[in-house]
Amino acid sequence: xxxxxxxxxxxxxxxxxxxxxxxxxxxxxxxxxxxxxxxxxxxxxxxxxxxxxxxxxxxxxxxxxxxxxxxxxxxxxxxxxxxxxxxxxxxxxxxxxxxxxxxxxxxxxxxxxxxxxxxxxxxxxxxxxxxxxxxxxxxxxxxxxxxxxxxxxxxxxxxxxxxxxxxxxxxxxxxxxxxxxxxxxxxxxxxxxxxxxxxxxxxxxxxxxxxxxxxxxxxxxxxxxxxxxxxxxxx
Numbered sequence: 001x002x003x004x005x006x007x008x009x010x011x012x013x014x015x016x017x018x019x020x021x022x023x024x025x026x027x028x029x030x031x032x033x034x035x036x037x038x039x040x041x042x043x044x045x046x047x048x049x050x051x052x053x054x055x056x057x058x059x060x061x062x063x064x065x066x067x068x069x070x071x072x073x074x075x076x077x078x079x080x081x082x083x084x085x086x087x088x089x090x091x092x093x094x095x096x097x098x099x100x101x102x103x104x105x106x107x108x109x110x111x112x113x114x115x116x117x118x119x120x121x122x123x124x125x126x127x128x129x130x131x132x133x134x135x136x137x138x139x140x141x142x143x144x145x146x147x148x149x150x151x152x153x154x155x156x157x158x159x160x161x162x163x164x165x166x167x168x169x170x171x172x173x174x175x176x177x178x179x180x181x182x183x184x185x186x187x188x189x190x191x192x193x194x195x196x197x198x199x200x201x202x203x204x205x206x207x208x209x210x211x212x213x214x215x216x217x218x219x220x221x222x223x224x225x226x227x228x229x230x231x232x233x234x235x
Contacts (some may be wrong), residue, residue, distance in 0.1 A: 111227025
């Protein structure tokens, strides 16, 4: 598949993603009334171009990681319904990505799925695509903080939400939302006072009545996937 064909595929996927998003709302009438249609068209055009570049980059990464030509890679991923859905999900996630490391990590997941000899491995990579699609840079900052040994944590303790909010650069309330995301994906877990009595009080107002957070066995593998794709997601 030459560059023109690959770009054409990327543009079609980008347009499909954009069309799916547009089907959920009808902003055009308001834009027409405001006289903003030309500006909106330009913005959508840039958005679709960015999506196409992301898909293009994901396919390049998949081809490089698998050692396959892109047309051979796509033939493998279109060989059965399960792999085709996997391809669609990975490229849709790549199209919507906001940082390049996730795009490349998704490309590497595609490579693993294309080279897989059994359906179970494809299913596993599909699960990883779902996790990768939901991980943004603030999530990664929290996970890196969780992976630090206890003697490198503030106050020398298992981190609580306040510490993780500071690490992510978000508000305390938003950190709770990020932690809920990570818990749902099995990337972080909490414990109530396994080491500390309930009467324990940390400085800056945190207390043992809050959750102490820790990484799971899945956390290092996720970070390894981002390391293999470049930096761990911060720009």
